[in-house]
Amino acid sequence: MYLDFVESGTNDGIISYFDGTTARDIFTTAQPIRVIGVSEDGLFLRSFDGSNLATLIGLSRDGVATNLNPDGFALETTAVVDDKLWVFTEQGIFSYDVAGTETIVEADYAGCACGEFIAAPVLTEDYIFYPLGDAFQVRRRTGDLVASSILSSAEALVESNGVMFGVSQEVLKAFNLTDLVENDLNRNNEFVEIERVTKTTSGIVFFADDEDGVLRELYGTDGTVAGTRYLAVDAPSSIFDRLIEPYESGRNDAGVFVFTGFQDDGEQYQLYATDGTLNGTLAIADPFPVTNLRTFKVRAVDRLSDGSIATEIMDGRTDMDTSLIYNIQLDGAAPSATLVASLETDFAV
Known part of the structure; x- marks a missing residue:
C-alpha cells in the first residue's frame, strides 16, 4: 500500500510503499503531498504549495515524476478511471495518464451554477456524468457528448443495474444507460420527501412520504414508471412513520x-x-x-x-x-x- 505524509520537523512531502513488512520511500518533494489515485502505470499525486491552486503529479512505477499541470488548477473534483486521472476544474474537464498526456474533454467548463445542492461528477464504465448549471451532461469516455440537460436538480446520482438515478427530496429521475432515455419517476409529485436511496440488484430502493406527506414507506424502482412501486412488508403500511435511522x-x-x-x-x-x-x-x-x-x-x-x-x-x-x-x-x-x-x-x- 502507498502512504503519504509530511516528514517531522520539515515541510517535505514523502510517498512511501509499504509491502506488509517494511516501508520504502519512493518520492520526496518540498511541499506536502498526498496520493489521489493509483493506476497500473503508477500514482497520481497532489501537492500543496499554500495557494488555492493544486499541482498534480504523475509518478511512474520506476520513479519518474511528471508535472501534469504546470499552471495549477482550482480543483472541483478528481477521479481515476481506466488508469487515467479525470480532473474537473473551472478551466475545463481534462484527463491525464501518468506520463502527462493530456486529453481535453470539455474546455471552459462552467461547473455547477446552482451552489452546493447538486451531485458531484460520476464516472461509469462507459460514461461520465457531470453538472452543468442545474442539470447534467453525459459524455462517453472518449469525450463524445451523449445527452444534455438531464437529471435536473438532482442532489445525488446513484448507478444501479444499467440505470443512473438522479435523486433529491422531491426529484426521482432515471437515465437508462442502454437506450439513453430519461424517465421522470415523480412527474405526478407522488413523493414529497425521498430519503435513504440504496442500490439493489433490481435498481434502487428508497423511503418516501406520500403526496399528502403523512406516511414513510418503502419503494423500489427499476428506472421505469411501471416498475416504481410500494414494497409491501409484513407490517402495517405506516410502519416507517416512526422510522429508526435505517x-x-x-x-x-x-x-x-x-x-x-x-x-x-x-x-x-x-x-x-x-x-x-x-x-x-x-x-x-x-x-x-x-x-x-x-x-x-x-x-x-x-x-x-x-x-x-x-x-x-x-x-x-x-x-x-x-x-x-x-x-x-x-x-x-x-x-x-x-x-x-x-x-x-x-x-x-
Whole structure:
C-alpha cells in the first residue's frame, strides 16, 4: 500500500510503499503531498504549495515524476478511471495518464451554477456524468457528448443495474444507460420527501412520504414508471412513520438492503431485507421489544457462493454485544431468513 505524509520537523512531502513488512520511500518533494489515485502505470499525486491552486503529479512505477499541470488548477473534483486521472476544474474537464498526456474533454467548463445542492461528477464504465448549471451532461469516455440537460436538480446520482438515478427530496429521475432515455419517476409529485436511496440488484430502493406527506414507506424502482412501486412488508403500511435511522452496511456486496424500523406504534423493533422487488422484501425473524433506539446495527451484507445472502447484525440489547448471522434467501416464491450463528463481540453500537 502507498502512504503519504509530511516528514517531522520539515515541510517535505514523502510517498512511501509499504509491502506488509517494511516501508520504502519512493518520492520526496518540498511541499506536502498526498496520493489521489493509483493506476497500473503508477500514482497520481497532489501537492500543496499554500495557494488555492493544486499541482498534480504523475509518478511512474520506476520513479519518474511528471508535472501534469504546470499552471495549477482550482480543483472541483478528481477521479481515476481506466488508469487515467479525470480532473474537473473551472478551466475545463481534462484527463491525464501518468506520463502527462493530456486529453481535453470539455474546455471552459462552467461547473455547477446552482451552489452546493447538486451531485458531484460520476464516472461509469462507459460514461461520465457531470453538472452543468442545474442539470447534467453525459459524455462517453472518449469525450463524445451523449445527452444534455438531464437529471435536473438532482442532489445525488446513484448507478444501479444499467440505470443512473438522479435523486433529491422531491426529484426521482432515471437515465437508462442502454437506450439513453430519461424517465421522470415523480412527474405526478407522488413523493414529497425521498430519503435513504440504496442500490439493489433490481435498481434502487428508497423511503418516501406520500403526496399528502403523512406516511414513510418503502419503494423500489427499476428506472421505469411501471416498475416504481410500494414494497409491501409484513407490517402495517405506516410502519416507517416512526422510522429508526435505517442503518445500512458499510460493506454490501449482495445488492440487498438490510434495515430496521418500528412496529406497533413504536413498541417493537423489526429487521427487514429487500432486493428491491415485491417478492424479495421480508421481515427478518420476530419483532423485538424496543429497549434502546440503537439496539441493532447492520455491519455487513455478503452474497455467498451458493447464491444466498448472509448479513451480520449487531445486537446491543445485552451487556455484551452479539453479532447475529442470518442466512437470507430472497430468490423464488418463498423468501426466508434463518439465524445461523450468534457470536459475542466487543464492538460498541
